[in-house]
Each structure stands twice: as structure tokens, then as C-alpha cells.
Amino acid sequence: MGNIPRVLYPFLPSYGPDDANVTGVLNLAALLVNYTLDGYGSMALSNPGFTHLVGVFYLNPYISLVNPDAIITTFHTLFAAYAIGLGVVGTALSVRYLGTRDDKYIKLLRPILWVLTIVLLIEPIVLGHFMGDTVVKYQPLKFTALVTLTGGKGVYGYEFYDPIEALFAYGNPYHPIHGFEYYLSSCNALGNTTFVELYEKLDPSMINYISGISNLTLSSYCREAVLSLEPIAPLVSAFYYTMIGSGIIIAIAAVLVLFTYLIRIPVLTDITDFINYRLLSPLIGYYNVLPFLTMVMAFGSAIAATAGWAAREIGRQPWTIYGLITTNEVVTPVPITPVFVAYVLAILTAIAVGGSLAMYYVATGPGILRNISELLRGGES
Template identity: 25%
Template sequence: MAHFLDTVVLSRIQFALTSSFHMLWPVLTTGMGIYLVLVEGVWLRTRNISYYHHARFWTQLYLLNFGIGVASGLPMEFQFGTNWAPFSEAVGDFFGSILGFEGSMAFMLEAGFLGIMVFGWNRVPGVIHYLSTIMVAFGANLSTFWILTANSWMQTPVGGELVNGKFVVKDYFAAIFNPAMLNSVAHMFLATLETSLFVVGGISAWYVLNRRHPEFFGKSLKIALAVAIVVAPLQIAVGHESALHLRENQPTKLAAMEAQWETLPAGEPAAYTLLALPDSEHEINPWSLEVPYGLGLILDLQPNLQKPVLGLKDFAPENRPPLIPLIYYSFRVMVGIGFFLAALMLVSTVQWLRGKLADDQITGQTWLMRAWLFAAPLGYIAVEAGWIVREVGRQPWTVYGLIRTSDAASHVPATDVLGSLSLFTAIYGILFVSALHFGRRILLHGPNLELPPPGLGSQSARTEMVPDRRPTEVSA
């Protein structure tokens, strides 16, 4: 009990709670923003009214996620001053400016144009409205860029040095473009987009299963599938590059991800541990299921390792990540979901090519629609699991190799942190229930297919709209 009444432990739990909860919402807005840009662009290009109705329907879910994201994100950032003041004081010259860029460049851009995107359909010209949608999507993804830039610097801190306990920036651009930045941004960008695509596809599948507007939601599912054909395999490739990066820059994290206790020397074959039961106390895996030559093939594309893979025993216990089983299985959950989504994309593409996703066929694809419905929350789980690997695997450092987590926490009474943690838990629980309630209302109500598009000042103009009522239309 005394261990859990420790200020550092409670501060870490609180930040884990707030960041994990907050992450659920911008994950969807960053990806769905791109989806809205796509469908509105097609609407302006083709004047097919179905795409206009798609833009209006999915914007409702975007707005809901944006609101919960703002409400949960601002308190999270305040913790850098309340719970992690020594960290902020030490690295604020760089870290604080990056978060400032995120707020002033990205969040303000997204928030500033959001009102036009939501309420400006009949108030501004179509090209201005489309520009607003683009700016909202750009702002959401620019926010991801700056946040991942700050976090990747914490993973691979370069561009300066600690002087008397304060990080002095000597090369600002080197700090921004640190070794982990490009891969981190790409991996998270693809994760948010892939999650959003399968949420859109899963919701569409739910409507198809319930035979509610199957033509309309068959279209949105095929749009999501068309983009996922590129995104799903690309995410796997970028994830592979992440492992290669860890081998060079964070070997303790890679060892924890693989529960690798002993160093594997170069020039020898290395098996991949598919499943294991890591025992941190005895520094062994008493049970494991291995794939011969697997690790060498994954890391070096050949059976024998070209470079050694360091084991956890090569590092002092105080410099190893904690909770090895959590890191080990979180990594496998993330990877397993990534391959499942790619497999679902492949099977769905085959069915599409066979004509099974046509308007008059899609309602008969019960098993496929159920698979998409099952996949809808998996992206969230994969993102959360990947963030556990990223953050817990970085421990015991807040800034890897420079500032320990135990030295980064504020010196406040543990009871105060316990009180704020309890309050955050209650408030975030209310926010989560509220989001489910309003999301359910949006889904039960469904799209308004009678909503007239903007700019139709005459009956003749109305007749020029493509009605999208053909029962055999199969294009997305």
C-alpha cells in the first residue's frame, strides 16, 4: 500500500490515465478529417449528392470527438506544471516551445476553421467551405506532428546538453529532427488514419447488417477500404522500421519487447519468441513458443543476425524498463491487430473484386460485415498498446538517458496527487459515458438523406444533382 502512496507512482498513474483517455479522441479526428476532405472533394467534383450527405453525417462524429478531445487534453498538459515541474524546468526551453507550436499553429488552426466547416455550408461559397475542411484536417494532423516531435525528442534527445540540470539547446533543428521523429510521426499518422478507416468501415457495416441505408453505407465502407489498401500494409512496413530504430537507439526497449534476457551475438541464428511467460524476478522465460530464425529474418532479412541484439542482463536492473510482461504482450497485441486489419483489408478487396460489395449484394455478406464491426475498436486498442510499449519501455527515463522519472516529478504530497487522480477518474468517466450516449444518438438517428445541398437556388439546379439511387452502382 505504501508503494501506491508514492508521489512519483501516483503522478505516473495519473498521467497514464489522462493521456490514454485523451488519445482516444484525436486518434479519430486526425484520420476522419482526411476522410471528410476526401468525400467533400468528390462531392464538389461530381455533384453526387450522396457524398454531400456523407460529409454532413460523418462531421457529426468528428465534432463529438473534437469536443471530448479538447475537454480531456487541456488538463493533461497542465500536469507538466503541477506534477512534473522539475521536468518542465529542465527541458522547458525546448519542450515547452514545441507544445506552444502545437497550441498556436495546430490547435488554433483546427479550432478556428471548425466553425466554418460545421456551420458554414449555406453561409460561405463551396470552395471556402472546402478550404475550411482542409484546414481542419491539416490542423489536426499538424497537432500530431508537434506532439510526436516533442515525444520523440524525449525518446532520443539530441541538439543540446544538460548544463547544471537544465537542457541547453545548441541546435534547434537537430532537436526537432531527432533520430526518432520521422518514424514516430509516420507511425502515428498511419495509426490514426487506419483506426479511423476501420471505425468508418465498422459503423458502415453495422448499418448494412441492420439493412439501414445499405447503398449509402456500402459506399462509405468501400471508400474506407480503398484507402486501407494502401494504409494497412504501409503501417506494417513503418512498424518494422521502428524496430530497427530501437535496435540502434533504445536497445533496452527492444529487449523488453522481446523479453530477451541474454545478448544474441552477431553471426548466429536467432529465434523469434512468438509467445512467452517472462519472469523478471529470475530473469528467464520459463515457457516460450519460438519461431526458428525468426528474429534474424525480421531484423536483418536473413537467418543470422548481422548485428548483436542486446539482452536485458547487459543493463543494470535500475536502468531496465519495469513491467516486462506488460511491454512484451502490449507489443504483440499491437502487431497482431495490425496483421488482422491487413488481412481483413485483403479479404474485403477480394470480395469487392468479385462484385460482392455491390449494392444488391452487400447485405448478403453477413460474415464480412461482422468482421468489420469487430474490427472497429481494434485500432484504438492497437494505439493504446503501442503507446504502452513506447512510454513504459522508455522507463526509468523521462528523457532517455538524461533525466530519470524519479527526478522529474514534482515534490507534492502523495495524498494531493491521489485526490486529483480520483477527480480525473470521475470526470473522465462522465465524459466517456457522455460520448457513448451522444454517439449512440447520432448512430441511431442516422444520416439525413433528405437534406438539400447548398447552392441550389432553382429547381433546374436541383435536377442537375446526381441522385445516387441506382441499385446496381458499385463504385465508391
């Protein structure tokens, strides 16, 4: 995208080489904004002549697959999926062991734990760090929203200090972090230029299609985007720190499992043995420590993944496609009702339950099917 996004949002960085057609990008922006004034952006996508009006978007169609954000996001998402899937299998084996005390389930659990612990040490520590770097570099406004709860009132000013976050983000605990007022001031740099004035220079043929926003200034459009994130910033931050906290817990659990039950390394094993056998064992039982840590990793992974997804998706408001259309607008032109929300939640719940049962079946064999069959027969009698 190069510097094209900076035309609408001056505070954004450069997004690599100029592989996007500037006229096509701004045409898309104007058309979507124009449609959303009277309805929803998805109405534009259903217009047969819409793509013709936009024109060529990418000069290199493969650029979206090789950009830095896409690469790290792909690995981060895959490892999160591995962690959740392995966690479900590990939980199933742990529950079976706790119910039967049959050591065969511990033997089956060990190879699962080898993969799970390595994944959980790479995912939150390595991939999580690089994921954070991409947010700081390419999505500065989202980063401000993420640290709202620890940034204090300064978040809503021009700049503020958050030593811990600044240390991880910039390598310097005294590096200032931009507040919302900084982004609003950046928007003001666009002046009083209107969309019609912009398109008179870039593509006069589009003026007839942007009548609804012809007198809208670029600065007010930019400010509205920033102001729309401010009210939900605390929620975004809450999800973010839930993800961070869960990530720390599962990483600790992974270390305790790795150096006590899977590999023995002097000093490290002494520390993990002390925690597992001297601290945890008296509380939950000697033979329950490993199943307990397995379930901590499993549930912690699910919580971290869910909170991380929420922080990412809510934090990207009001943008989805390079800041050109909001999530609500791109999904459907039909108003979202409570009935529809309940319907979607029911489908997602069914997928989650069905997927969990399927992974449980893979881990433990046909026993779950027999149990369900017996329950059904018992209900019939």
C-alpha cells in the same frame, strides 16, 4: 545528441551529430537526479533559475524535429490515428446497414474502406517495420524488454536467441540478442567514477548544486536504470505481442476486403473469395461478411494502437528525456492517489466517448441526436 548519452549509458549507440552541448546535457542530468533524491523532477522544472543553471542545450534547435526516430514516429502515429478514425466511421455505417439492410450505407462505406485498407496495409507492415528498426537501433534495452516473453530465461542473461525476432530485427535468425546482464556489464565499464569527479573536469561551478549525488558513481546510476526495467519487462512484452497479433489480424482483414469488395485481381481475388464466401459466409451470413470485416479492422486498430502505445511508453522506463528523468518524476511533484487516477480515467473516457459520438454523427448524420433526444424525453415521461 551524438555520443553524449553513452557517458551515462555505455550500451547506447551514437545519436547522430554532436548538436547538443555536452555540459548542458550533463548539467540537466545531474540537476534532475539531484532533485529526485529529495522530491520529484518536476520541482526542478518549476525553479526559475533552473534553465540558467542548465545553460544552452541544443546548438541547433531544429534537430529534434528532423531526427530519424521523430520522422518515423510521426508517420506511424498519424496513420494509427487515421485507422482509428476511419474505423469508427466504418463501424457506424456497418451498424446502420446491419440494422436497416439499406444498400446506401454500403455505398457510403466503400470509399471509407478504400482509404482504411490502404492505411492498414501500410501502417503495420511498412511503418511498423521501420518503427521496429528505430527501436532496435536507438533503444536496445527496450527491444530486449519487448521480446521478453519469447526470449525465455536467456533474456535475463548475457545474450539469448530468438530466431523470428532476430530475423526481423537483424536479417539473421541466428543473431544473438542482448540480455539484461549485458547491459549491467556495460554499466560496470564506467568504473568507480563519481558525479563530483565528472563535474570537476567538465563544470566545477555545478558541484554545489549536485551535493545529493556527488558520491554516486556513474556505474551504479546506470545499473539502477537497467534494473528498474527488468520487473516490468514481461508486461511490456505482453503489450508488444498484443500489438503484433492485432496488426496481423487487421492486415488480413484489409486484404480480404480489398481483393474481394474493392478490386478484382486474378488468383488473389480467388483466394479472398474462398475465405469470405466459403468460410466466413456460412458462419455469419453472406451479407454480413463486409460489415464484419470492417468492424474487425476498426476494433483491431484500436487494440493495436492502445497496446503499441502502452509498450512504447512503459518500455521507455526509466527514461523519457534522453534517460535523464522518469515519467512519474516529470509529471507532478504531488503523489498520485487512487482518486486522481480515477479522475484522469474519467476525463479520458469522456474524451473517448465524445470523440466516438462525434465521428458517428459525421458518418450517419443527425440521427444519433434524435435518438438521444428521444431517450431523454422517454426518461422524462
